Amino acid sequence: MKVKFWGVRGSIPTPLNSDVIRDKIKQTLQLASPKDISNEESIDTFIDTLPMSIVGTYGGNTTSLEVRTSTDDLIIVDCGTGIKQLGHELLKTEFGNGTGFATILLTHTHWDHIQGFPFFAPFYIKGNRFNIYSPYNDIKERIEYQQVYTHFPINLEYMLAQKEFFIIDKESEIYINDVKIKNKSMRHPGGSFGFRFEENGKSFVFTSDCEFNIDEIDKIDTYKNFFENADVCVFDTQYTFEESINKIDWGHSSASIAIDIASMFNIKRLILFHHEPDYNDQKLDTVLSNAKLYMGINPDRRGNLTINIAREGMEIEI
16 A cells, blocks of 8 residues: 555644745855755755755645555545645546546544645546545535535536445445445544545554543443554644643544654654644644654563654655
């Protein structure tokens, strides 16, 4: 499996503004020496030494991931604003001439997970086919409601691609060709579901919008079959630990909780996700560094766990 991140923010899109870009330029110039900018090659070399938070951005689009199976089947997880750019890339393929097919999994229908749906260009091309799966028995009605005329000028029927909606049983398994996909109910206002993908002995877990407070930790064994031995786990870490204490029942977790769960269930690689919209790139650098510091407190317990933070455009192979 291959996974690509098209949207990594939670709650609301957070585009860079002029002040942020100016600050990045200022930091770059402060770090540069005359030899670093003496010619084009030295400039490129210098830029390559800069932290990503200065030279780039973690991204401001809301949740959307692309999963490619070993047989190149396309599975899209959630339709936040990140799906818009994915759609533009897909137009360069068979989706541009109306012969594309993809599966879409929806974790839940809060706006940051469906607001890109009306802007996904392949939906407007006749001949493209999409199977849309969710454990919610009114999933089609929810998506249709987002595009009633009072909310958006184009309704679902005007999008000419074939869109079939399938209701899957809660906490069940389905197969997309050779890929087994389990869903797991998560604690979140209004509900949410995580997905576990298994193919060729490898496993990938995606659990955005989940809150593991004291009540959930008390029954953590019920999550064992979902998390255990995952090769990669993308986990909601919108808050710091201190914030999560003050935001009980807001529906999100922290990096420290994610690390504890990853250690408990022998997860090999943890990716921090669903970034707080008020966090700039420097703050997200701090989130990652603090997570690694916490992970190092008890290295024997952490085992071989590695930790990263999601950014738009990041690709991983499992």
